[in-house]
Amino acid sequence: MLLAAVVVVVAAAVVITTRGGNSHPPTVASKETSPGLVRKETAPSPAATETSPPLATVRGVIGSEKKAFFEDPKVIEAFADEGMRVEVDPAGSRQIATSIDLKRYDFAFPSSAPAADRIQRQSKVSAKYTPFSSPMAIATFLPIAKLLDRAGVVKKAGSGKKPGVRTFDFARYLDLVARGVQWDQLDKNTAYRVRKNILVSTTDPRSSNSAAMYLAVASYVANGHAIVQGTAAEENVLPTVSQLFLGQGYTDNTSEGPFEEYLSVGMGPTPLVWIYEAQFLEAVARGRTKPGMVLMYPSPTVLSKHTLVPLNADGDRVGRLLSTDPELQRLAAEHGFRSGDAARFAKVAADHDVPVPPDLIDVVDTPSYDTLERLLGKVAKSYR
Template identity: 75%
Template structure:
């Protein structure tokens, strides 16, 4: 199976799942899948496949919406529907008992077998079955046939093939993994296609993008932090950059854990729950375990109290965690200079070394959080956007809680164009209203704060309306020194 075929299958699958959700309570999942399959077959053999998922979705939506409104049909529509449902009574083979070779419905007869079309009012059925009405129908068929023969000379007119859509300009980028769901969203694909662009992306850890990925194969780089983007700009001698959206760092936990840490003075209640990093570091410095917390009956395990992160050697989210921890460990001051680096390194290294195995991107630990529960990781370091996006998809279960570290940092998703094609993607992401709206639906904060606030409110996610307790990250060089120091601690 080719790469393009795999992508088309994936897009069709995601689109089908989306339509099942959209029409929940109106059409069954099985019916939606049947309609998608039937419509897709109409495009078999088309050489240009880029637009197929978008076109299929458009036709399927129209057919499902039309069927959903069947109860409000006008008499003329009902007549046509009844006539369509009883074509078997009008065909010569039904009347005479013969079986012509071409009898039966054609592939291009949508709706004939749909359940919602099978129950026309009895009055119209009786009329169709009546001898007089049948004669009129047959006469009409003969008249139409004569007109066709006269106008075409008895020859079949070849079907005019539909004009192929204009080719899309393919633009390739390497992105932080937390944005993969956004770029794979069929609506995002459609929005780019409307601008003549097909975007193909490869996910990677943001630090990997800045340090070890071969960027010569890409049109743009889209890490999740400004420091990583700055390094790419310097290395590639690029002056332009775009920051179409951002996301503060957050901690995903569970209600029993939040309540437990509230008693310990780490989590504080308010409009949103906050996670006091200074108090947390004090517990880590004392090697405090969960089973040593007073009154702990909900999670009495013999494990150190630690926030689960990604690998600081490859991932931006772990680098952001390091930036916050180093700021607090340095007396609430941004780390700068060799002396400060040496002083905070033992404290911040412990945060990572005691975790054991860590993954390269935030998708791994967050997916485990969603699927497994608090057993392996009661505190998970994430991007706020991941939690809001999961809530929009209905993946947040009761008892899952979003907290904000105090202080936090703002992860600025910064796109660095490597050529003119990449620059076009950056401009579209930053200015196109539809792409900005879709970014908000995936949990990202864009220039229009109201869009993000609406998405969060629609899905009952309490988010920080105003990000006040936000600190700056160290310079890229200082952050690299700290990350290298942590890496060496791994041995």
Template identity: 65%
Template sequence: MGVDTLREEQAISRAADRLVQLYADTHSAEHVRGVVEATHKRFDGFPIRDFVPILVERMVHAELTAEARADQAASPGAAVDVQPETTADTVDDAPDSPEIHSPENDRPSRKPAALIHNKGFLSLVAAAVVVAAVVVVVNTGQDEPPPTPAPLTIVRGVIGSEKKAFFEDPRVQQTLAGKGVKVEVESAGSRQIATSIDLRKYDFAFPSSAPAAESIQRRRHVNTKYTPFSSPMAIATFQPIVDLLTKAGVVKEKGTVPTFSVDRYLGLVTAGTKWEQLSRNDAYPVDKNILVSTTDPRTSNSAAMYLAIASYVANGNAVVHGATAEKSVLPLMTRLFTSQGYTDNTSEGPFNEYLTVGMGPTPMVWIYEAQYVDAAARGQLKPGMVMMYPSPTVLSQHTLVPLTPSGDRIGQLLSTDPELRGLAAEHGLRSGDAARFAKVATDHNVPVAKDLIDVVDIPSYDTLEHLLDGVAKSYG
């Protein structure tokens, strides 16, 4: 079962649970789940899936409500609230209309199963909801057509790739649709967003760090920003590598959360140590330099965060500031990146390789903590995969810069809406809903650092840019 199919099945299951509780007084749980299953099957074969769960829930709600009212009407002495102009005949003869999907428009019907007759009509409804969120009602059995829902406001954004899964989550899309908006996103490297992408066609920019956001604010003369999410940087690796580096004194396992000494790691890099040179190395005896795989520092924020930590340690555990300090640390910073060979533009690339290919090409991958937690929640992790925290680390502040009033509204919603914050936590993002984040990590057996103590500051925007530009020049 694919990831999208799994998400849809989970959303349908949650909808069924809600409906079972809602109709506990009138319908058995078995009957409710049967209606949900039958309704869901009517959407088989249709390519547009985003709004299937909400359509199914509304259709089943309408059907069960109609059944309950019909049963009430059949009971001796029962008082039934029926619209004056609605009779059994008009209900039978009136064309099926999507307005019965809304609870406030439910009416008794002797043919609840006739909500949808064929795949063509189903496709029309699904496509209309996805494209414009407008259901066109054709109803010749009434004098006045029901009101048409207002179309959703389309809001476009460019985001760091690590937030792509969050915005593609049907639950997130459904929650935003309930607020009257549909968000369409494109992903890119955060530094690429900040320096080279034409932002005029977007309503908001959502890179993965404060320095990248600051660059955008300068370019676009924007004072407002929102920081709804954060994520510490981490390293995705494998248990044999953890064991090997523990023997070498690079990794320490504090409880269930391994920590990676950046200072000892830089010592190995400076000495040009290769994996096969580590003593008692039966796990990974390869003729390769010991390096953490990162993204391209010319385009990606996660690489900039790696540089921020490494430069801090190389500068004697002090934030780099000034031309002298920059010149001192730059040779080692350059070596950390150019020795890797090819690097991807976004954090999605190397992490996907880690998930699919394994330890061979990428024994250690620089990631956001959120990526690992989200992969665990999706069932993508394999036995032996481990996340460890660099010591020190930095907290990447996912910062949204609104470029239009619509973009500003998205920033407000992501920062204040409890449901969206909770869903962000389910995708591994630290959104302020600490309890939900902890539950997600616990449920999927991901040891996470509860209290982030060993966190250092990022260099100023100008210093970081100088270092990144210096590394970029070494690529030729």
């Protein structure tokens, strides 16, 4: 008597990955489409069962500072509960807007509104989502903060043993840079006697949004605390902002690079690092910071609005979920991002003893996209 055949049931795997491939799964048409967007769904596998339907694979290109969020197993599970497997490739936000082939993706998720605006124009997409944001900040070390406090650049709110919010006076900083002041020339400097110019480490302005945000703040202050408008103003601030970048030497393409060096190497090469606030909070939450690592807020600062541009209906669904799903919003706060619920973010910061400003007051707008691009282009020419 012949034995009955064995039926093997294969369950669909649930993962979110960062990868460089450009292949898409087989797709079938969907009856549910949004105006101007085309939705695709993964074709049912012969091995799939009614109780384990296949997940629709959705691919996006994102600013590198959001990589850990999309790799979080809880985020993976939240998307899987909605029937999606989200795959992301990290890149510099300006790269996403200028040189990445977006035809490979269902959504683009740069770290700034100007970059998203350009993507919208190029892709002829009107929809966009801003599920969370993060102000720009400076990661440093307690000895450096105290040294700059004596130099009149850094101020700390509050008093006593409990740490307060530290602010970094950008105008005083630009004055030090303009005069070519070096670290070992600061009065009573016994903590960091290094013969090199006082400069904040950034990413490459030719590819990264965080460097563009640094230029936005610097140009605003250099322009007499006014947003740069017009050719005359651009030419007037160019020598100042170029000096901030050219004096650094090599710079990374994404914000992940300099912050990883800050975390792993210490204050030797990078005493001051321009970052997203969310990066520092996330590192503290994951136990990656060391005693003496502190956060400062430039005065003024600029708000980086993480803006998702859907390139089809599947990307649109990701944007809507990130903006409205309570679990994904909660997880975004755990990764240090600010969303519509200020109390949730404040609790995360308080739970990890990171002093943050509850309300962002000293925030400036970025120049128009075209002005910012012209300034970045002129700075890029200075490298040559």
